[in-house]
Amino acid sequence: MTFASLLAAGGCGESEAPEATNAPEPLVINNALTEAEKEAGILTPEVMWKMARIGSETLSPDGSKLLYTLTEYNMAENRGITSLRLRDMESGEEVRLTDNNSSNSAPQWLDNETIAFMSNRTGEMQVWAMDCNGDKLQQVTDIAGGIEGFGIAGDHAFYTKRVEVAKLKGSNKYDDMDKSKVRIYDDLMVRHWDYWDDGSYLHVFAADYKDGKIVNGKDVIGADAAYDSPLAPYFDTAEITLSPDGSLLAYTCKPLTGVEYALSTDSDIFLYNFATADTRNLTKEAAQTTDDKFVGYDKYPVFSPDGTKIAFRSQRRPGNEADQQRLWVFDLNTNECTYITRGQDYCVTEVVWDGNDAMYFVLPWRGTHQVARIDLNGNMKQITSGNHDINNFTFAAGKMVANMNTISKAVELYDVNLESGELTQLTDANPEIYEHIKMGEVQERWITTTDGKKMLTWVILPPNFDATKKYPTLLYCQGGPQSTVSQFWSYRWNFQLMAAQGYVVVAPNRRGCPSFGQEWTDQISGDYSGQNIKDYLAAIDEVSKEPWVDVDHRGCVGASYGGYSTYYLAGVHEGRFKAFIAHCGIFNFESMYGHTEELFFVTNDYGGAYWETDNATAMRSYANSPHKKVANWDSPIMIITGEKDYRIPYSQSLEAFTAARVQGLDARLVSFENEAHQVFQPQNSVVWNREFFSWLDKYLKVEE
Numbered sequence: 001m002t003f004a005s006l007l008a009a010g011g012c013g014e015s016e017a018p019e020a021t022n023a024p025e026p027l028v029i030n031n032a033l034t035e036a037e038k039e040a041g042i043l044t045p046e047v048m049w050k051m052a053r054i055g056s057e058t059l060s061p062d063g064s065k066l067l068y069t070l071t072e073y074n075m076a077e078n079r080g081i082t083s084l085r086l087r088d089m090e091s092g093e094e095v096r097l098t099d100n101n102s103s104n105s106a107p108q109w110l111d112n113e114t115i116a117f118m119s120n121r122t123g124e125m126q127v128w129a130m131d132c133n134g135d136k137l138q139q140v141t142d143i144a145g146g147i148e149g150f151g152i153a154g155d156h157a158f159y160t161k162r163v164e165v166a167k168l169k170g171s172n173k174y175d176d177m178d179k180s181k182v183r184i185y186d187d188l189m190v191r192h193w194d195y196w197d198d199g200s201y202l203h204v205f206a207a208d209y210k211d212g213k214i215v216n217g218k219d220v221i222g223a224d225a226a227y228d229s230p231l232a233p234y235f236d237t238a239e240i241t242l243s244p245d246g247s248l249l250a251y252t253c254k255p256l257t258g259v260e261y262a263l264s265t266d267s268d269i270f271l272y273n274f275a276t277a278d279t280r281n282l283t284k285e286a287a288q289t290t291d292d293k294f295v296g297y298d299k300y301p302v303f304s305p306d307g308t309k310i311a312f313r314s315q316r317r318p319g320n321e322a323d324q325q326r327l328w329v330f331d332l333n334t335n336e337c338t339y340i341t342r343g344q345d346y347c348v349t350e351v352v353w354d355g356n357d358a359m360y361f362v363l364p365w366r367g368t369h370q371v372a373r374i375d376l377n378g379n380m381k382q383i384t385s386g387n388h389d390i391n392n393f394t395f396a397a398g399k400m401v402a403n404m405n406t407i408s409k410a411v412e413l414y415d416v417n418l419e420s421g422e423l424t425q426l427t428d429a430n431p432e433i434y435e436h437i438k439m440g441e442v443q444e445r446w447i448t449t450t451d452g453k454k455m456l457t458w459v460i461l462p463p464n465f466d467a468t469k470k471y472p473t474l475l476y477c478q479g480g481p482q483s484t485v486s487q488f489w490s491y492r493w494n495f496q497l498m499a500a501q502g503y504v505v506v507a508p509n510r511r512g513c514p515s516f517g518q519e520w521t522d523q524i525s526g527d528y529s530g531q532n533i534k535d536y537l538a539a540i541d542e543v544s545k546e547p548w549v550d551v552d553h554r555g556c557v558g559a560s561y562g563g564y565s566t567y568y569l570a571g572v573h574e575g576r577f578k579a580f581i582a583h584c585g586i587f588n589f590e591s592m593y594g595h596t597e598e599l600f601f602v603t604n605d606y607g608g609a610y611w612e613t614d615n616a617t618a619m620r621s622y623a624n625s626p627h628k629k630v631a632n633w634d635s636p637i638m639i640i641t642g643e644k645d646y647r648i649p650y651s652q653s654l655e656a657f658t659a660a661r662v663q664g665l666d667a668r669l670v671s672f673e674n675e676a677h678q679v680f681q682p683q684n685s686v687v688w689n690r691e692f693f694s695w696l697d698k699y700l701k702v703e704e
Contacts, residue, residue: 022123154246571629
């Protein structure tokens with residue numbers, strides 16, 4: 001069947017699918033704009049949730065076809081569904097390979113004509129395969145309980161699934177107490193991100209790939225190992241990889257438990273040999289032969305095409321998750337490990353080999369994300385440039401396709417000219433949106449800080465901006481704290497959505513934001529209340545000199561560390577802001593230390609524990625906890641939280657709300673019982689935005 005005939009047929013050739021027993025209900029998608037939305041021409045929460053979202057992408061080995069995922073949502077049903085799409089790189093024709101009867105993800109090419117992917121079409125996630133016409137569908141795994149990730153190469157495969165290791169629940173510790181709801185712990189960590197430790201862990205299984213089936217899985221972590229691979233809490237399957245011939249399996253693991261696990265980031269790269277069933281710890285071996293101890297995060301192994309080398313990313317300092325991401329290469333022939341980016345002050349992410357002697361990677365650079373190339377001698381060349389975020393890319397047969405967005409445009413896929421760096425848009429996931437919805441201008445400004453440095457600040461203006469008018473203005477405080485205010489497009493904190501409601505948005509890359517050198521990133525640790533707070537104020541003060549900023553109607557908003565920033569600024573802002581919004585923010589440093597889970601984070605960023613009275617850095621941090629400035633609060637504040645948030649537990653938000661109301665301030669608590677640190681569910685997101693903007697409108701907009 002040709003691409004043209006597939007397109008005419010609807011592109012879904014799934015007639016050979018086995019009958020599903022517990023398949024999800026089919027989802028109807030109809031996200032066309034209404035006439036009213038077209039006429040209004042502005043981005044609203046409802047319009048934003050009509051947007052289709054491109055996910056992962058992969059080129060066929062010969063570079064002739066591009067496979068990617070697309071997720072669409074049904075607001076009334078409060079759920080979405082992910083389909084597989086195929087693009088012919090020569091003709092540009094696209095077809096849909098799966099329908100709305102199941103969600104499908106993690107596509108992988110087995111050869112130029114066959115793909116494997118994960119699907120919940122039988123009610124739980126299993127691996128399936130079909131040809132690139134959508135035909136010859138067959139189930140590849142049938143693993144009880146389903147799986148969470150997989151890979152196939154040669155005659156071998158891996159998959160990840162949950163394994164019960166410890167009996168922590170009363171119902172499985174005491175056979176005669178099956179209705180008990182107790183959990184029993186003797187050590188940390190009792191919960192992580194959005195879940196309680198129930199004694200089960202995600203393990204990687206090495207398996208055979210025979211006759212189109214993944215079989216004979218072996219738990220290479222160990223049935224009694226109380227740790228995860230890939231690592232919690234994100235469980236990123238990219239931390240695991242097979243050699244091109246399938247003979248070796250490299251994976252990431254942090255084989256620690258208890259307090260040591262909570263305080264450490266010391267993960268390692270392990271290598272499993274299918275032929276011998278032996279496992280090596282490559283990074284611990286490298287520590288014996290190099291000048292590095294490899295005691296921080298070591299993650300994301302990637303084999304060279306000939307299978308003789310493994311590139312990986314490593315952080316030097318234990319407990320510092322925001323340390324520089326360095327590029328190392330382990331040579332399996334010589335057992336030598338080489339620090340490729342030694343002496344450089346940039347981070348390396350999303351590494352893909354270009355032959356056996358060089359690599360492409362994503363380079364975070366001055367508030368953007370670019371593609372760069374580096375050889376084994378450390379010679380680096382930046383390929384792309386411009387105000388955009390290249391999140392990742394796929395590379396095959398000399399061709400590259402990038403997953404890219406900007407502040408004004410959601411993810412699309414782009415062809416990358418590797419000589420010139422030119423980017424050519426391939427996909428068009430939301431043509432109706434961009435035809436009818438106008439985006440505001442994004443300005444790049446470099447503002448002088450109080451210590452004489454230059455700070456990149458994005459200023460986003462409302463659509464149809466009129467410089468003769470005055471606009472309410474928002475200071476956006478970034479979370480992390482070590483995350484870049486880049487050219488990101490977010491479905492949770494969307495700058496264009498804020499601007500579309502009539503606000504000027506000021507978004508500074510204050511101290512702590514990566515991509516400006518490690519010194520700039522490091523400065524914030526142990527100094528939350530110091531220079532970065534001055535950076536925030538420098539940004540809002542400088543932009544407020546513009547005649548179109550209504551200085552009497554400015555607000556301050558932020559989430560996570562940005563929520564901390566909002567709480568702290570509420571106590572020191574000296575009348576700058578008329579309203580605040582804090583989402584899942586840190587309010588009380590002492591209770592946060594006891595309530596959070598990854599203790600390495602607060603230990604690194606506060607400088608230590610609150611009982612370390614001889615630790616000057618820690619004592620300065622705790623002395624400047626936002627709750628100690630709360631007597632100075634004088635402006636309305638909205639506080640948003642997720643009741644399943646265990647990173648910055650909802651109790652922090654409750655403390656802040658109590659403090660505001662007892663002092664008689666106008667305050668509102670918005671608590672999502674089924675969300676964690678971020679709000680993901682469609683209807684919750686719309687409610688979040690309605691509350692967010694109604695609060696700002698109430699206090700910052702002037703009645704005309």
